[in-house]
Amino acid sequence: xxAAAPGSASTVVLVVEDEPEIATQIARRLEAEGWVPxxxxxxxxxxxxxxxxxxxLIVLDVMLPGIDxxxxxxxxxxxxxxAGTAAPPILMLTARDDETDMIIGLGVGADDYMTKPxxxxxxxxxxxxxxxxxxxxxxxxxxESGSTPLTLGDLVIDRAARRVSRADDEAHLTPTEFDLLVCxxxxxxxxxxxxxxxxxxxDWADASGTRTVDSHVKAxxxxxxxxxxxxxxxxxxxxxxxxxxxxx
Numbered sequence: 666x667x668a669a670a671p672g673s674a675s676t677v678v679l680v681v682e683d684e685p686e687i688a689t690q691i692a693r694r695l696e697a698e699g700w701v702p703x704x705x706x707x708x709x710x711x712x713x714x715x716x717x718x719x720x721x722l723i724v725l726d727v728m729l730p731g732i733d734x735x736x737x738x739x740x741x742x743x744x745x746x747x748a749g750t751a752a753p754p755i756l757m758l759t760a761r762d763d764e765t766d767m768i769i770g771l772g773v774g775a776d777d778y779m780t781k782p783x784x785x786x787x788x789x790x791x792x793x794x795x796x797x798x799x800x801x802x803x804x805x806x807x808x809e810s811g812s813t814p815l816t817l818g819d820l821v822i823d824r825a826a827r828r829v830s831r832a833d834d835e836a837h838l839t840p841t842e843f844d845l846l847v848c849x850x851x852x853x854x855x856x857x858x859x860x861x862x863x864x865x866x867x868d869w870a871d872a873s874g875t876r877t878v879d880s881h882v883k884a885x886x887x888x889x890x891x892x893x894x895x896x897x898x899x900x901x902x903x904x905x906x907x908x909x910x911x912x913x
Contacts, residue, residue, distance in 0.1 A: 676700040676796065679720040681711035681737060682758070683729050687781075691724060694785045708732035712740050720753050721799075722792055727759040727770065734758075735773050742774035746837055751827070754795035754840060758783070772884045776841040777877065794868050798844065817853055817906035820893065822846065829889070836888045841866065845881050849894065849904040858901040878902075 678695050682688040683706050692702040703718055705711040708731040715723060715737075723741070727734040738755055745752035754776040761780065770778050777791050815822040819832045827843055829836050838846065844866045849857060859878045863869040867877070882894055882902055895903045 676722070677718060677720045678702050678722045678724065678792070679705065679711070679714055679718055679753075680724045681705045681708070681714070681729065681734065682724070682726045683707060684726075687726075690785065691788070694789060698789060706730075708734065708737045711737045715741050715753075716744065722795060723753055723755045724788070724792070725755055725757050725775070727757055727761075735769060738770070738773045738775055742837075742839075751840065754799060756788075756791055756795065771839075771880045772887060774839050776839055778880070797868060798866075799840065815847070815850055817850055817904070819907050820850070820889070822850055831889050831893075838885070838888065842881055842885055842888070845878075846885060846889075846904075849902060850906075853904045853906055856895075856897045856901050856903045860901075862901065 676699075678700050680688055680691050680695075680702055682691065682704065685706070688704045688706070692704055695702040703714060703720070705714045708729040710731075711723075711725065711729070711734075712732075714720075725734045725737060729737065732740075734757060738757070741755070742752050752774065755774060756777040756779065757770045757775040758779055758781060759770070776795055779788060779791065815824060821830050823829070824847060827840075829838055829843065829846065845862065848862060848865050862878050878901075882896075886894060890907075892907065893905065895905045897903060
């Protein structure tokens, strides 16, 4: 099911949160925006609701009864990978401001991450960004250059099919990870600042999300090899393709 246009009344958001007050506050804010919220209060119900509703977005708490949010995210990603479809963007919520938690959450397929307490205004802004990116990817015409796989050493990026492999091993990336990789790959060996990556990949106009960039880069390194992306401390990142296929 294609994602709804950003801000449309048909936008369905699944909120998986076991704290009733927080779940109610989020649902009311989404309703005020004209969206259609559904809630689930534990992990297993969240997995079942995601399968039944085909939501455009998922807001997922990490700490849940039954199975935690990380396992919920894994199961949703695995179900879509098995069906050959793209999972909806997932924004994870946690009570712990711990970078390790953030990295794990993004590593299992979350697209964004917020810590409690959070601003409802910021939550809505983040969700709108995720929707815009999905809609942009869905509507973007496949140009002649975009239809040709981008090959950089042993890294192959099929932009039309949104598939990535390195040394013939396919990597399963989230939509955000894929967009970040493409952004870096379009300017190989060029250092891109965190602020530029935030603007081009996340549509963020300020530098408040630089930790998000760092965490997604770490996730890409785990999936594609630690040697692929070079860190330039205090500046940003550069893609360094390996000229020898299979050497990573």
